[in-house]
Each structure stands twice: as C-alpha cells, then as structure tokens.
Amino acid sequence: xxxxxxxxxxxxxxxxxxxxxxxxxxxxxxxxxxxxxxxxxxxxxxxxxxxxxxxxxxxxxxxxxxxxxxxxxxxxxxxxxxxxxxxxxxxxxxxxxxxxxxxxxxxxxxxxxxxxxxxxxxxxxxxxxxxxxxxxxxxxxxxxxxxxxxxxxxxxxxxxxxxxxxxxxxxxxxxxxxxxxxxxxxxxxxxxxxxxxxxxxxxxxxxxxxxxxxxxxxxxxxxxxxxxxxxxxxxxxxxxxxxxxxxxxxxxxxxxxxxxxxxxxxxxxxxxxxxxxxxxx
Numbered sequence: 001x002x003x004x005x006x007x008x009x010x011x012x013x014x015x016x017x018x019x020x021x022x023x024x025x026x027x028x029x030x031x032x033x034x035x036x037x038x039x040x041x042x043x044x045x046x047x048x049x050x051x052x053x054x055x056x057x058x059x060x061x062x063x064x065x066x067x068x069x070x071x072x073x074x075x076x077x078x079x080x081x082x083x084x085x086x087x088x089x090x091x092x093x094x095x096x097x098x099x100x101x102x103x104x105x106x107x108x109x110x111x112x113x114x115x116x117x118x119x120x121x122x123x124x125x126x127x128x129x130x131x132x133x134x135x136x137x138x139x140x141x142x143x144x145x146x147x148x149x150x151x152x153x154x155x156x157x158x159x160x161x162x163x164x165x166x167x168x169x170x171x172x173x174x175x176x177x178x179x180x181x182x183x184x185x186x187x188x189x190x191x192x193x194x195x196x197x198x199x200x201x202x203x204x205x206x207x208x209x210x211x212x213x214x215x216x217x218x219x220x221x222x223x224x225x226x227x228x229x230x231x232x233x234x235x236x237x238x239x240x241x242x243x244x245x246x247x248x249x250x251x252x253x254x255x256x257x258x259x260x261x262x263x264x265x266x267x268x269x270x271x272x273x274x275x276x277x278x279x280x281x
Contacts, residue, residue, distance in 0.1 A: 001036050001037075001054075001058070001061065002028065002033075004054045004057070006028075008055070008058055008107070012024050018092065018096055019099055019100060019103060021092070022099075023103055023104060025091060026065050026068070026069055026088045027065050027104070029083040029084070030083040030084055031061075032279075032281070035057075035060045035064050036176075038177060038200075039060055039179045040053065040057055041268040041269050042176065042177050042179050042193060043179060043180045043183065044180070045189070045193070046180035046184035046186045046189055046265075047184055048180060048183060052118055052119065053119065053179065053183065055111045055112055055114070056119065056128060056179055056183075058111055059109065060132070060172070060175075062107050062108040063104065063105055063108045063132070063136060064172065066101040066102070067101075067136075067141055069087075069088045069098075069100055069101040069104070070098065070101045071145065072087040072088065072089060073094060073097060074094065088100055088101075105136075109132075109133075112129055112132075113129075119183060120183050120184075121185075124182060124183050124184075124185060125183070128179055128183060131182060134171075134175075135175035136171075136172065141168055141169075141172055144168025144169070144171070147160060147164045147167065147168070148168055152233070158233065158237075158238045160233065161234065161237075161238050165201070165202055165206070165235075169204060169205040170201025170204075173201035173204060174197035174201055175197070177193045177194070178190065178193055178197060180193060181193055189262065192259065192261055193258075193259075193269075195255075196255045196256075196258040196259055197255075199251045199252070199254040199255035200252070200255040200272070200276060202247075202251045203249075203251035203252040203273065203277055204276045205235075206235045206244055206248040207248045207276055207277050209235045210236060210244050210248065212236075213236050213241060214241070215280065235248075248276075248277050249277055252273045252276055252277045255270075255273040256270045256274070
C-alpha cells in the first residue's frame with residue numbers, strides 16, 4: 001500500500017511544496033491501512049486481482065487521511081497528536097492542513113477515474129464512485145461529523161450514538177466492503193458484504209471508543225482519554241465499558257455470520273473482523 005501511495009502522490013518537492021509535504025506527512029504518518037486492506041480482501045473474495053483494485057484501495061486511504069486531518073482541526077476535535085506525531089495543522093498550520101485534506105479528497109477520485117480502464121466496465125466503476133461519494137457525504141461521514149459535534153454540545157440525545165457511529169465511521173467501512181461485488185458484478189454477494197460492512201463499521205468504532213478509555217497513548221498514537229475530555233458521545237459513556245466491549249464482539253460476530261454464504265472466499269474478511277475487536281490501537 002505504501003509503495004502504491006508513493007507512486008500516486010505528487011513528490012514532496014513538486015510545487016506547491018508545502019502542500020505536497022503536508023499531504024505526504026499525513027499519509028505516511030503510519031496507521032493500520034485497515035480500510036485499503038478491506039478493499040483488497042473484498043476484491044479477493046469476489047475473484048478480482050488485488051493489484052487491479054489498488055487504485056481504489058489508495059483512494060480510500062486518501063479520503064480516510066483527509067478526514068483525520070480535518071477531524072483534528074481546532075474547529076473540530078482540536079487534537080494535537082495523531083499516529084504518534086504532531087497533527088497536520090500543528091506541523092503546517094491550519095490553512096495548509098485544510099488544503100491538504102481538500103487535495104487528498106480530490107486525488108482519491110482522480111486515481112479511480114485514471115484507472116477506470118483496468119478496473120472494469122464503466123458502469124461498475126461508476127457504481128463504486130457513487131458508493132464512495134455517498135459514504136463521504138451528508139448521509140455518511142460528513143453528516144456523522146456534524147452529528148458528533150452537535151452531541152458534544154448537548155444538542156442530541158444519548159441514544160443517537162449508534163447513528164453517529166454508523167455515519168461517521170461505518171459508512172466508509174461499508175463502502176470498502178462493497179467494492180468487490182460492485183466491481184466484479186457478483187450481485188449475489190452485494191447484500192452479504194453490505195451487511196458485513198455495516199456490522200464491521202460499528203464493531204470498529206465501538207472498539208475505538210473502548211480503546212480511548214483503556215488504551216495506552218503510545219500504542220494508540222494519539223492521546224488516550226480525549227473523547228471524555230471533549231465530552232464526546234461514545235459507547236462507554238452511554239452503555240458502560242463492559243457492555244460496550246460485548247456489543248463490539250456481537251457486531252464482529254454478526255459481520256462474520258454475514259460471510260457464511262461465501263464459504264472459504266470469506267476467510268480473510270472474517271480475519272479482519274476478528275482483528276477489529278482484538279487490536280490494541
């Protein structure tokens with residue numbers, strides 16, 4: 001993934017240098033590369049070559065990184081540490097951080113469009129583009145971020161937490177899981193991987209909430225306890241720590257159950273679901 005991202009991203013010494021440095025600083029800061037791994041696993045499960053869908057996997061990592069850059073801004077979460085290093089706006093200033101996020105959002109769709117000939121028939125590629133765009137929009141990640149901000153201000157009831165998580169984190173993970181059936185044309189697998197992605201997205205974010213309470217800053221790469229300090233609406237805050245852990249496991253189990261009709265084709269996807277709830281960062 002890193003090699004593919006390095007090929008696609010503009011070099012750091014290309015003008016405007018500060019912008020390209022900020023983009024690369026954020027993309028190569030580390031991270032699990034979970035979402036692109038999910039794209040590749042979904043493709044593999046549907047009989048596609050992983051190398052073929054690398055541009056889509058890179059695009060997903062680009063939009064995820066853009067969301068982190070913007071999420072960390074003083075006007076949002078006001079975070080100063082991400083992936084074990086100062087956040088983009090701390091290193092480069094708020095204006096460059098905003099523009100770096102904007103640039104990554106734009107690059108993601110450029111990469112998919114530029115690779116459309118190798119990705120498959122135009123109608124299938126278009127479905128992936130539309131699915132990804134919807135996952136990022138007002139009914140997805142951006143809308144979820146708005147709900148998250150409203151919850152911090154006490155303008156939403158506590159029972160909105162699952163909906164916030166579904167939009168802010170779950171929709172992009174769901175889109176990653178759907179890439180395989182959308183590009184391969186395996187329509188029978190689409191509802192299975194859609195359900196898998198929906199449960200996986202919740203399992204991922206609930207685990208994130210739990211790790212913010214019990215995790216170590218050094219392993220997380222960001223400051224533990226930040227959610228509580230900023231009065232975020234989280235699963236442990238609403239449901240308690242132990243119940244939240246149980247709910248994460250239940251969502252992961254439901255994700256794995258959705259894969260059963262795939263048989264051996266779903267093994268790697270099932271491993272990713274188990275990883276989500278067992279991870280320490």
